[in-house]
Amino acid sequence: MDSLADLGTMPAVEPMEPTPYRVTHSRRETVDVTTLTLVPVAAGLASVLPGQYLMVWAFGVGEIPISVSRTLPTGEVLLTVRAVGATSTAVVGTTVGDVLGLRGPFGTAWPLAAAAGRDLVVVAGGLGLAPLRMAIDAQVAQDPTRLSVVVGAREQPQLLYADDLQRWTAAGARVHLTVDAAGRSWHGAVGTTTAVLERLAERHEMAFVCGPELMMTSGARAVVGCGVQPSDIWVSLERNMHCGIGHCGRCQLGSQLLCRDGAVVRWDHVERLLEVRGR
Amino acid sequence: MTGSHAPVAVRLDPRVGLDALVRLLAADGYRVLGPVVRNGVVEYDDVMSGDDLPTGVTVEQAPGRWRLHHDDSGLRFAWTPGAESWKRYVFPARQEVLRIRRTDGSFAVTRPAPPERPFAFLAVRDCELRALAVLDRVELDPSHPDPRYAQRRAGTFIVAVTCGTPAATCWCTSMGGGPQPGTGYDVRITEAADHHGHRLVAEAGSERGAQVLIRLAATAVDEHDLAAVRSVAEAATQSMGVRLDGAALPTLLADADDSPHWQVVAERCLSCGNCTMVCPTCFCSTFSDHTALTSDGSAVVETVREQSWASCFQLDHSALGGRAVRATTADRYRQWLTHKLATWQEQFGTTGCVGCGRCTVWCPAGIDIVQEAAALVAERARLNSAGDFRT
Numbered sequence: 001m002d003s004l005a006d007l008g009t010m011p012a013v014e015p016m017e018p019t020p021y022r023v024t025h026s027r028r029e030t031v032d033v034t035t036l037t038l039v040p041v042a043a044g045l046a047s048v049l050p051g052q053y054l055m056v057w058a059f060g061v062g063e064i065p066i067s068v069s070r071t072l073p074t075g076e077v078l079l080t081v082r083a084v085g086a087t088s089t090a091v092v093g094t095t096v097g098d099v100l101g102l103r104g105p106f107g108t109a110w111p112l113a114a115a116a117g118r119d120l121v122v123v124a125g126g127l128g129l130a131p132l133r134m135a136i137d138a139q140v141a142q143d144p145t146r147l148s149v150v151v152g153a154r155e156q157p158q159l160l161y162a163d164d165l166q167r168w169t170a171a172g173a174r175v176h177l178t179v180d181a182a183g184r185s186w187h188g189a190v191g192t193t194t195a196v197l198e199r200l201a202e203r204h205e206m207a208f209v210c211g212p213e214l215m216m217t218s219g220a221r222a223v224v225g226c227g228v229q230p231s232d233i234w235v236s237l238e239r240n241m242h243c244g245i246g247h248c249g250r251c252q253l254g255s256q257l258l259c260r261d262g263a264v265v266r267w268d269h270v271e272r273l274l275e276v277r278g279r
Numbered sequence: 280m281t282g283s284h285a286p287v288a289v290r291l292d293p294r295v296g297l298d299a300l301v302r303l304l305a306a307d308g309y310r311v312l313g314p315v316v317r318n319g320v321v322e323y324d325d326v327m328s329g330d331d332l333p334t335g336v337t338v339e340q341a342p343g344r345w346r347l348h349h350d351d352s353g354l355r356f357a358w359t360p361g362a363e364s365w366k367r368y369v370f371p372a373r374q375e376v377l378r379i380r381r382t383d384g385s386f387a388v389t390r391p392a393p394p395e396r397p398f399a400f401l402a403v404r405d406c407e408l409r410a411l412a413v414l415d416r417v418e419l420d421p422s423h424p425d426p427r428y429a430q431r432r433a434g435t436f437i438v439a440v441t442c443g444t445p446a447a448t449c450w451c452t453s454m455g456g457g458p459q460p461g462t463g464y465d466v467r468i469t470e471a472a473d474h475h476g477h478r479l480v481a482e483a484g485s486e487r488g489a490q491v492l493i494r495l496a497a498t499a500v501d502e503h504d505l506a507a508v509r510s511v512a513e514a515a516t517q518s519m520g521v522r523l524d525g526a527a528l529p530t531l532l533a534d535a536d537d538s539p540h541w542q543v544v545a546e547r548c549l550s551c552g553n554c555t556m557v558c559p560t561c562f563c564s565t566f567s568d569h570t571a572l573t574s575d576g577s578a579v580v581e582t583v584r585e586q587s588w589a590s591c592f593q594l595d596h597s598a599l600g601g602r603a604v605r606a607t608t609a610d611r612y613r614q615w616l617t618h619k620l621a622t623w624q625e626q627f628g629t630t631g632c633v634g635c636g637r638c639t640v641w642c643p644a645g646i647d648i649v650q651e652a653a654a655l656v657a658e659r660a661r662l663n664s665a666g667d668f669r670t
């Protein structure tokens with residue numbers, strides 16, 4: 001019976017198995033957002049493309065999808081996490097030396113090759129800057145003068161990555177910051193990223209947008225107003241995800257399994273679906 | 280399963296021959312699973328002998344209704360399947376995925392042992408066979424095959440059976456199938472009871488199927504047996520008709536998202552999820568970690584990761600940021616129906632529905648997926664002919 005022999009030659013990889021990573025650095029970004037630097041305890045995961053995410057597992061608590069906000073040449077991954085529920089709070093609460101389990105990388109990437117040589121606008125709302133940071137870094141290294149970055153946050157203390165924002169500006173990128181509510185020390189723009197895009201009325205050829213879903217919808221429409229074709233706009237969508245590999249069925253948006261076909265998707269592929277309430 | 284095999288076909292006695300087949304497969308090292316009557320339904324479970332399989336059992340099926348009847352016909356395969364499908368064995372409702380133990384400064388992972396024996400599935404209907412193929416496409420997707428599914432599925436010996444008496448709720452003929460399995464089996468049994476007698480015609484569909492039949496040392500079939508196989512299949516097919524153009528559903532339902540009909544169904548749907556639990560292809564699942572408390576309050580040392588069936592009718596299935604994306608019953612019924620009949624095609628290259636009718640039969644509200652799909656298709660056609668084209 002040849003079939004019994006088959007049992008021994010089945011796929012050896014268990015996609016649900018986390019790989020241990022140790023926290024080497026923890027940096028408080030805002031009151032509830034922390035960036036962790038993690039290094040593999042033994043062998044690490046495959047290399048990460050800008051926009052991809054990992055499943056992050058805290059022992060005895062649970063596992064959640066988190067975007068990679070940076071990788072270092074020495075193998076570290078950086079994750080920027082907001083404490084909202086049990087698992088994210090446990091992840092944010094780890095200290096140097098603690099071990100987390102990582103799986104991935106999963107999902108699609110920002111199409112940087114297609115952005116080469118074109119005017120790119122990157123629009124980020126709140127924590128949406130985290131999955132965009134690697135893409136901005138790459139574009140700044142390539143062609144900073146053809147890059148605009150519009151970053152919105154609720155209030156000034158919620159603005160992430162102050163040193164990166166400065167570095168991108170110094171390199172020649174146009175970085176525009178805006179807040180919903182201005183404190184005394186804020187002298188910049190007030191209002192939504194959409195309002196900034198409309199006011200600047202810059203011309204662009206391509207756009208990457210990430211933030212709360214409503215912000216992405218209005219942001220994508222605003223960049224259409226800046227001359228970008230809907231097929232050249234990319235957004236990163238968030239849905240419930242348990243597996244990262246299209247096996248748990250939770251992240252569906254019409255015919256897309258966003259864990260696998262996203263999270264980065266072309267705007268014209270999802271615009272209509274996002275208009276349908278409860279889809 | 281190899282394609283080049285001698286056309287082996289034998290005639291089996293409905294009692295003695297079936298029993299010999301069960302025992303031979305068990306002796307060959309398979310875990311033999313087949314239909315048994317238990318708790319008033321047909322379930323699939325371990326069988327030790329041919330007598331464990333139903334005799335003189337028929338089933339009445341209607342929306343929200345499944346009833347077992349006994350008669351003295353002596354027929355072995357006149358029943359139709361119950362709520363349970365073979366999915367239960369290749370993709371259990373609850374399974375251990377991993378065990379993770381804290382070690383000094385890190386953690387170590389162990390995986391569950393693979394099954395000791397391959398399965399032999401006995402009396403696999405055409406819809407069930409296609410459901411396994413649909414599930415294979417999801418779970419054995421080349422980029423991320425599920426190793427636990429692969430291990431359970433490896434080497435499965437399939438004894439298929441032709442449906443002589445399809446139920447009123449069966450609609451496989453609309454979904455690319457029919458009462459007679461055409462491919463993907465090792466042995467196919469067709470039960471014939473005519474003036475040439477009551478017998479099981481067993482035909483090989485693979486080399487190892489042929490070997491099994493040869494070793495049964497049964498009588499070779501004659502032309503009456505083969506004619507009976509054809510007429511059983513033809514009569515069953517004709518009794519069913521075609522209720523919907525299944526292949527066209529992804530297109531026909533593509534612009535149905537805004538239909539008012541979802542709300543019409545939602546008035547009756549209980550959002551109970553029965554339809555998804557009995558579906559032989561539904562794969563949605565929950566991955567969760569289970570950690571026992573330590574008695575002395577010391578740090579937990581081991582956690583078990585489990586996978587269990589989930590349903591798109593559960594509110595937390597689409598939970599996001601403290602609320603549910605698919606918040607209403609209409610949202611969830613739309614997700615269920617369009618996934619099964621339309622969007623699955625683009626996701627996995629097959630339909631998500633094989634037309635077994637279980638979701639209709641086991642729905643406590645008696646909601647018939649075929650009727651609802653037909654209503655949506657008719658509504659789309661009306662809107663399109665009225666000139667309300669969407670782009």
Ligand SMILES: Cc1cc2nc3c(=O)[nH]c(=O)nc-3n(C[C@H](O)[C@H](O)[C@H](O)COP(=O)(O)OP(=O)(O)OC[C@H]3O[C@@H](n4cnc5c(N)ncnc54)[C@H](O)[C@@H]3O)c2cc1C
Pocket residue numbers: 053062064065066067068080081082083084085086087088089127130131237238239240241263599600601602
């Ligand atoms: C592809 C992808 C990438 C992601 N990347 C990141 C990332 O880089 N960084 C990051 O921090 N998160 C990211 N997320 C989101 C992150 O996965 C969730 O925040 C996380 O799953 C929450 O899990 P939890 O166990 O902490 O909370 P849960 O217990 O699952 O749920 C959160 C609970 O907190 C409350 N809650 C959560 N969010 C909100 C809200 N917005 N408003 C009100 N109440 C709320 C609710 O009570 C809810 O029940 C990403 C998600 C996806 C799908």
Ligand code: SF4
Pocket residue numbers: 547548549550551552553554555592638641642643644645646
């Ligand atoms: S269709 Fe029927 S079985 Fe499915 S969730 Fe609604 S009431 Fe339950």
